[in-house]
Amino acid sequence: MNGWVRIAVLLVGAVVAIEWWSSRFPVDTPPVAPADAPTSGVATGESRYPSLLPPEAVATLKAIERGGPFPYDRDGSVFQNRERRLPDQPRGYYREYTVETPGSRDRGARRLVTGGDPPEVFYYTDDHYRTFRRLEVRR
Numbered sequence: 001m002n003g004w005v006r007i008a009v010l011l012v013g014a015v016v017a018i019e020w021w022s023s024r025f026p027v028d029t030p031p032v033a034p035a036d037a038p039t040s041g042v043a044t045g046e047s048r049y050p051s052l053l054p055p056e057a058v059a060t061l062k063a064i065e066r067g068g069p070f071p072y073d074r075d076g077s078v079f080q081n082r083e084r085r086l087p088d089q090p091r092g093y094y095r096e097y098t099v100e101t102p103g104s105r106d107r108g109a110r111r112l113v114t115g116g117d118p119p120e121v122f123y124y125t126d127d128h129y130r131t132f133r134r135l136e137v138r139r
Contacts, residue, residue: 048138056100060112072098079113085132
């Protein structure tokens with residue numbers, strides 16, 4: 001039993017040390033905007049698109065606006081919104097599009113999701129649908 005007590009004391013001590021260390025040296029994390037909070041900004045040379053977007057997302061937005069072509073068969077398919085991270089809408093309202101990820105061997109994790117036909121709302125995710133940012137795209 002003495003060995004188990006020693007292990008428990010060491011574990012508790014490790015947890016306390018980690019908590020103390022993290023309170024002294026907090027990690028700066030950027031705030032996450034809710035999916036329905038629009039993100040606006042001005043990208044260099046492209047005042048219609050938010051500045052937070054990578055250039056590949058701007059290229060995808062331009063392809064959406066002209067109706068394609070798209071590099072992947074899944075581009076333009078219905079986005080199900082199964083996790084309900086976007087506002088509830090009827091099935092078929094949301095469409096998803098791949099945002100190229102340089103160096104990735106597959107579609108990667110970045111997507112644009114549009115709502116409406118023609119699109120009236122735009123969302124960007126860079127973590128495969130875990131979080132979204134609503135975009136203000138000027139027409």
